[in-house]
Amino acid sequence: MKIAAAFSLLMAVLFASMPAAAQSSQLGPATGTVKIEQLQVAFIGSGAIGGGTLKFRGRSYGITVGGLGIGGIGASRLRATGTVYGLSNVKDFTGAYVQLREGWALGDQGKGRLWLRNTNGVTLRLATQRKGLQLSLGADGVLIGFK
Numbered sequence: 560m561k562i563a564a565a566f567s568l569l570m571a572v573l574f575a576s577m578p579a580a581a582q583s584s585q586l587g588p589a590t591g592t593v594k595i596e597q598l599q600v601a602f603i604g605s606g607a608i609g610g611g612t613l614k615f616r617g618r619s620y621g622i623t624v625g626g627l628g629i630g631g632i633g634a635s636r637l638r639a640t641g642t643v644y645g646l647s648n649v650k651d652f653t654g655a656y657v658q659l660r661e662g663w664a665l666g667d668q669g670k671g672r673l674w675l676r677n678t679n680g681v682t683l684r685l686a687t688q689r690k691g692l693q694l695s696l697g698a699d700g701v702l703i704g705f706k
Contacts, residue, residue: 586644586645586682586684587644587645588644589642589643589644590615590643590644590645590646590647591613591614591615591616591642591643591646592613592614592640592641592642592643593611593612593613593614593622593639593640593641593642593643593683593685594611594612594638594639594640595609595610595611595622595624595637595638595639595640595685596609596610596611596636596637596638596639597609597624597636597637597639598634598635598636598637599631599634599635599636599637599689599693599695600633600634601630601631601632601633601634601693601695601697602631602632602633603629603630603631603632604627604628604629605627605628605629605630605631605695605697605699606626606627606628607624607625607626607627607628607637607699607701608624608625609623609624609625609637610622610623610624610706611624611639613643613649613652615643615646615649615652616649618649620649620652620705620706621705621706622652622653622703622704622705622706623702623703623704623705623706624701624702624703625701625702626656626658626699626700626701626702627699627700628658628660628697628698628699628700629697629698629699630660630695630696630697630698631660631693631694631695631696631697632693632694633664633691633692633693633694633695634691634692634693635664635669635689635690635691635692635693635695636689636690636691637662637671637687637688637689638687638688638689639673639685639686639687639688640685640686641673641683641684641685641686642683642684642685643681643682643683644681644682644683644684645679645680645681645682646681651677651679651680651681652677652679652681652703652705653703653704653705654677654678654679654702654703655677655678655700655701655702656675656676656677656683656700656701656702656703657675657676657677657698657699657700657701658673658674658675658698658699658700658701659673659674659675659697659698660672660673660674660687660695660696660697660698660699661695661696662687662689662693662695662696663689663693663694663695664689664690664691664692664693664695665692666690666691666692667690669687669688669689669690669691669693670686670687670688670689671686671687671689671695672684672685672686672687673685673687675701675703677703
């Protein structure tokens with residue numbers, strides 16, 4: 560179990576180190592969009608809970624998002640929007656994702672990026688806006704489900 564977690568973290572770090580343009584071209588065409596709102600709290604360890612909407616093939620799906628991870632300090636409300644890649648069947652969207660995050664929040668100002676990938680090959684590339692007081696840099700395990 561520890562080896563699988565370490566491998567997932569290593570793959571996530573390698574994925575995040577690629578330039579954004581290279582990531583998009585390697586992921587193929589966009590297959591959907593996603594919006595997420597979350598509350599994040601961190602003090603070395605981190606936790607997040609929230610929800611949002613997946614838009615896929617002309618339909619909207621309510622989603623739940625929650626996770627635990629490492630890295631960061633503070634608390635913030637996060638709003639993320641972005642692109643979904645590699646989704647051919649809506650059932651492949653739910654499940655466990657590895658998430659890499661970086662960002663900051665100071666009052667009403669804050670920005671960051673999130674990259675998430677699941678075992679079905681679905682990748683989310685998100686830009687974030689944060690409100691609160693937080694410095695965030697780390698990796699998480701995230702569970703996404705349908706409402």
